[in-house]
Structures are given as C-alpha cells and as structure tokens.
Amino acid sequence: MKKIAALFVNLCLAFVMVITLTACGGKEFKDIQEYIDAQKDQIDAAIKQQEGLGMTMEVKADGDTLVYRYIYATEMPINDETTAYFDEKLEETKSQFEAVIDEMKELIDVENPKVKLLYENPDGSVVYEHTYE
Secondary structure, eight states: OHHHHHHHHHHHHHHHHHHOOOOOSSOOBSSHHHHHHTTHHHHHHHHHHTTTSSEEEEEEEETTEEEEEEEESSOOOOSHHHHHHHHHHHHHTHHHHHHHHHHHHHHBSOSSOEEEEEEEOTTSOEEEEEEEO
C-alpha cells in the first residue's frame, strides 16, 4: 500500500510543477477557473502522461480552491495508517503547494486561494483529502 500511495504523492507533485505559470506582474486571471483554462493544454498533457498508472485525475476550480482530484483504479484502504502515511509524505512536500498558492495570489483576483488534494476510491469514497491555505 505504501508503495502505491508514494507513487501517487510523487505524481501529484510532478503534476503541480507542470501547471505553474510564471508571473508577469499584476492579476492576470479573474478566478481560478480562468487560471485553469489558461493551462488546459498543459493539464491535459500531464493527465494523459499518467494514464495507465493506476489512477485517473482531474483539476478543477471550487470557488477559491484549486482542486487536484485523484481517483484510484483499485480500492485503497481507508484507515488511520493510510491517513498518517499521506500526512507524513505531504508534509515533506508542503512547500510545493505553498508555492502554487503564492503564484495564485499573484496571478488570480482571489483573496485567499487554496489548494485541495482529494484522493478517492473508484466508488467515490474519500481515501485522503487535505487543503493547503
């Protein structure tokens, strides 16, 4: 289980790095959806690269939150061990998500943007979720 979870944490980070933009000064986007739309080709390419790795994913806006949603192809356990493992691994990479939030503050006309990671089983049950603010 840990090997599979680690793979997806690493894929998540690689994906975060793919879709970050370089700030040119000023607010370039009125909301998070517009920010996502501007990167559609990059996002679609990154999602396609992950096909066949045991999950599907989507990137979407939910108000002031950029949501990375990962859906496992096979059921993952939902328990304290899984939660503790994700907590530990994502704490090690917290700065990556903070950098995305900093970029969003510069580029998007949103006061307090957030990044949410959502990992789900095929049946929609939540394996893990965390929101960076």
